[in-house]
Amino acid sequence: MVDFLKLAQPGITELSPYQPGKPVEELERELGIADIIKLASNENPLGPSPVVTASISGQLAELARYPDGSAYQLKDKLQAKLGIVPAMVTVGNGSNDVLELVARVFLGPGLESIVSEHSFVVYPLVTKSLGAELTVIPAIDFGQDLKATLAAISDRTRIVFIANPNNPTGTWVSKQSLLSFLDAVPEEVLVVLDEAYAEYVAEPDYPNGLELVGDYPNLIVTRTFSKAYGLAGLRIGYSVSHPDIADLMNRVRQPFNVNAMSLAAALVALDDEAHLQESIRVNNEGMKTLTDACDQLGLDYIPSVGNFLTIDFGRDAMPIYERLLREGVIVRPIGVYGMPNHLRVTIGLPEENMRFIDSLKEALSGGVKEALSGGVKEALSGGVKEALSGGVKEALSGGLPKALSGGVTPPPSKDPKQDG
């Protein structure tokens, strides 16, 4: 039998496949329950604008035809709506596709990209798949350290990836620090500014990358219709860059990488400003609901400007993830991002957020109940263990107050069996 691993290109064998959020259908099959909610993939809980559905239906009669590979109408609309020059646009099958196109044009063996610790997982994926090296800069407070990034640039560096805001941390870089970075970075180093969640950000000193591309020829801004526009299932995104870079990317792009449905949907989605604003409003409200709940529960979280919140449980988060699954709530474990104690939760509809909060309380108190009954080893680690061994106060201030206030009190004397 041929060892196909040996035949694979360098870099490919060390990749792990991208782990998407657990599909609802899969959990339904596993648990035999219905009414599952998924807050795991940073999708828009409102779905797309209603005008999108109508527009897609209109495409059905044209399915035998190839789409417009040049995306002429969409580029025209982007110009009208956002002032983007068509020659600067490269469309992609989601912005993932565009990120890969940039990498294919500029990376290869002997070259490197620089990313931040905890940054979006696709950057390492596209880098390594091309046999290029990856340099990871330690994060500061889970955010990107642009000074250290600048200092790490070498002759081999071709791309610096900056997710603004980043997934899964929700952290962002300010206009001032971005401009200082762009002013100092060598012109031959491409800066990919990934603005997948830009529409959600209302911070006054959040930089709009689209306004900077004209001033910095080495800046490539990526945007997507998957998040605030609610079109994740259709797969459409784009980049804005110097026309020469767009030209290169368009050379490696599959001629029909964006399908006709997606093009038609994106076109009308851009026009429905009311739906976009409603999506942002629902997200802001939901973010407040979730952060308030975390505050009440004494849970730490990373302040986020995206459509998700990353919560710190101070101990291995997998048991909590598993218990949430049993409650029919799918969130995202992020151990793969070097954050095994955190879970990422997408902001949902008001009722979904409440369901998550109730399930979280249940999951936390369930852990205590299980721990008290001696059944679950992992529940005995961290705060629960302290609670059981008499450090109840610490546990109460460290994230389990609601769990313990549900009528569950620590046993009066220490039972060795329960120490696991």
Ligand SMILES: Cc1ncc(COP(=O)(O)O)c(C=O)c1O
């Ligand atoms: C930071 C970031 N960039 C890019 C993407 C890619 O999104 P898409 O390919 O759906 O446009 C995502 C998706 O989650 C993301 O979180």
